[in-house]
Amino acid sequence: MIGSVERYSPAAGKRRAGLLWRRVLRLLLIALILYLAVTRFLVSSYRIESVSMEPALYPADRVIVSAIPYGPRVPFSVHRLPGQGTPARGDLVVVQPPFVTEPSLIARIFEPLVGFATLQKLSLFRDIYGGRVSSYMVKRVVGIPGDTLKLSSFSLLVKPRGGLAFVPEQQLASVPYQIATTLDAKGWSSSFPFSGNSGEIRLGDDQYFVLGDNRPDSSDSRSWGPLRLERIVGKVVYRYWPPRSLGTP
Numbered sequence: 001m002i003g004s005v006e007r008y009s010p011a012a013g014k015r016r017a018g019l020l021w022r023r024v025l026r027l028l029l030i031a032l033i034l035y036l037a038v039t040r041f042l043v044s045s046y047r048i049e050s051v052s053m054e055p056a057l058y059p060a061d062r063v064i065v066s067a068i069p070y071g072p073r074v075p076f077s078v079h080r081l082p083g084q085g086t087p088a089r090g091d092l093v094v095v096q097p098p099f100v101t102e103p104s105l106i107a108r109i110f111e112p113l114v115g116f117a118t119l120q121k122l123s124l125f126r127d128i129y130g131g132r133v134s135s136y137m138v139k140r141v142v143g144i145p146g147d148t149l150k151l152s153s154f155s156l157l158v159k160p161r162g163g164l165a166f167v168p169e170q171q172l173a174s175v176p177y178q179i180a181t182t183l184d185a186k187g188w189s190s191s192f193p194f195s196g197n198s199g200e201i202r203l204g205d206d207q208y209f210v211l212g213d214n215r216p217d218s219s220d221s222r223s224w225g226p227l228r229l230e231r232i233v234g235k236v237v238y239r240y241w242p243p244r245s246l247g248t249p
Helices: 010-041 105-118
Strands: 043-047 062-066 092-095 137-143 148-152 155-159 209-211 232-241
Touching: 043 232, 137 155
Parallel strands: none
Antiparallel strands: 043 062, 062 232, 092 137, 092 232, 137 209, 148 155
């Protein structure tokens, strides 16, 4: 009589386990390749971590960022493909600040893998002192190449290339936005650092000046200088969280 229970050798069980692991690894590899293709060439998601962009964006907001407007960056390098144009005054952008040191080749190769595995919560990038930092920030473009800028009580005045007079930043911006200018420190003199005032700054070719909308509580170009286009990752195009704030920020 033939028994109703089949018997498998240990070798057969190991072969089946090995086949399962190969399938899992193959699916993970395909998912990683798709993740790299979508996030580097199309869109990616970012979580707002600070109050620096209030009132436009608040901590824990999540936004969609597109690489298409300024050109997708080539994976594992600082080069980028041609885009639709260049950053305009008023654009909300994701930037890689200059205090994040130029990563090594190994870091550039494994950074996307770390972001994929941790949902962009961890980074291999370091600041100039070797500490781990958030490698990306959301800021607003307020100055473009050729502009002359000066700050007065946290409000920016802009004289475009070839212009004769300074005008308020919002007058030249591509989109309307509000800024916060209230400094909580009582008795802080206008001559002190971080008081919201500055002398004239002229931007050179391929230099962009970015600020947070919450001017007293933002780390931005006032402290680390203008950015080159290679440091601007993409444009914020949509806020998808929280649900009550869906739409263009």
